[in-house]
Amino acid sequence: MGTVDRRKQVLEAASRSFALFGYKATTMEQVAKIANVGKGTIYTFFDTKEQLFDEILRGVISEMKTIIQREVDHDKTFFDNLFRVLDSLLEFRSEHELLMKLSQEVRDFGTLQSQEAMNQVESVILTYIEKEIRHAIIQRELRECDPCIVSFLMFKMYVALTSEWNKNHEPLTKDQIKEHIRLFLEDGLAVHA
Helix, strand or coil: CCHHHHHHHHHHHHHHHHHHHHHHHCCHHHHHHHHCCCHHHHHHHCCCHHHHHHHHHHHHHHHHHHHHHHHCCCCCCHHHHHHHHHHHHHHHHHHCHHHHHHHHHHHHHCCHHHHHHHHHHHHHHHHHHHHHHHHHHHCCCECCCCHHHHHHHHHHHHHHHHHHHHHCCCCCCHHHHHHHHHHHHHHHHECCC
C-alpha cells in the first residue's frame, strides 16, 4: 500500500474514532487500531492528535463551504438563499457524526478543542451570512445595518428555533421557522418601496 493510501487510511480511522468517542476520549492507539496500522505510522503523517484532528476539521469545513457555494443563487432573494443554505448546513450538521459528537462533548465536558472546532464551524456560517448581508445591502434588498451583528442574530435565531425550541415545545416546521424569522428580521430589515 502506498504512502498516500496509508495517510488516507489514518484520516478515515481518526474520523471514525473522533465521531464515536469524541476528541477527549480518542487516542492515537485507538486510531492505529481502527486503521489497522502501527502507531508509528500515524506519527509519520501527524505529530499530535491535535494535528490529526485539525486536518479532519479542515475537511469538514471544506464540505460546508461547498454546500454554501452550491446553495447560493443570486437570482433569488437574500432570505430565500439564507433559508436554503441554513437548511442544508443544519442537515449536514445533524447527519455528520463528528459534528454531532463534538456538540455533545461541548455540552457534556466543555472540552476546549471541541469548543474551538464548533467555533470554527460557526464562523464559516457567520462569514457566509455576513458576506450575503453586505451583498443584499448593496443590491438595496436590505437596509443599512451592521452585517456582523445581524448575521449573528440571524444564525442564533435560526439555531434557537430549529434545536433549542424543541427541548420544551413541539418542533416547528421549516415553514413556521421561516415565517418567524421573516416576521422579526425580514420585515425589519427589508427595504420597502
